[in-house]
């Protein structure tokens with residue numbers, strides 16, 4: 001007992017194999033960063049077309065990273081990309097893909113029922129020691145975790161877009177998350193060369209709790225006719241040092257995603273209702289199918305490869 005540093009006898013899980021569910025922008029980014037840092041990764045999605053898209057996201061991002069790491073050395077760049085990709089497997093078979101996982105990270109559609117169904121199934125087929133994590137940005141981790149019998153081995157790992165570039169990961173512990181599980185998650189982030197911060201299971205954790213109300217107030221400034229989106233963006237970039245203004249960021253995150261987060265929080269009722277009051281400007285754009293970068297039109301127009309017109 002003299003040398004014991006933990007109340008539990010079990011040492012933190014030594015994570016080698018990671019399985020990521022979801023091959024969209026976030027899932028693919030997480031797979032990439034894990035593979036770049038020597039983890040064996042399996043990327044899972046519903047069909048081969050989705051997996052192909054995920055692989056394309058990874059390869060094009062890896063090319064950028066490789067060019068930066070080995071400028072002027074095409075051979076080293078190729079070697080780095082090949083080595084990283086050799087650690088990435090893909091699968092449409094959720095059960096088989098979970099058999100060897102030490103850590104499962106979920107980055108599928110932002111829907112509580114769908115996430116609960118996935119985890120309830122995984123709880124039955126994944127090894128006992130496997131840690132479960134969600135990359136949700138707006139749903140309570142405890143609500144997802146309660147679909148399983150391993151709430152002590154369940155937490156949140158919240159990455160930021162673009163995952164290969166953004167240094168932060170929010171590590172979310174619920175009241176049930178064990179110290180060992182939490183320690184393992186912090187360790188994984190460090191091994192992925194990210195900077196983890198510890199968060200409680202509250203709406204938006206730290207970053208989105210501050211960012212989303214700020215973005216909503218930016219919309220209200222424009223709706224009240226006090227400034228244009230362009231001027232607000234210039235103001236926040238040059239006056240506050242943000243890399244993107246709030247309207248550029250809204251287009252980048254997706255206006256539908258923003259609306260989904262705000263509507264969810266309003267219904268949940270845990271944070272000040274004024275902060276998440278609906279804004280017609282946002283609701284109208286979403287109703288018109290203008291979701292930002294991904295649809296080609298939001299507050300700004302985007303052409304071809306995602307450049308602003």
Ligand code: 3HC
Nearest residue numbers: 061064065068137159160161162164165208243244249253
């Ligand atoms: N893969 C790899 N590297 C990438 C990348 C990608 N997909 N996207 C950008 N990068 C790298 C570039 O290679 C470049 O690296 P370098 O500076 O070391 O040479 C660096 O990022 C900057 O990229 P660019 O020069 O092409 O472009 P910018 O300087 O305009 O930066 C940006 C782009 C990194 C996206 C920057 O504008 C930014 O940080 N924006 C804010 C992003 C942000 O706030 N994200 C959080 C959103 S909220 C969220 O994700 C939570 C969710 O739950 C809603």
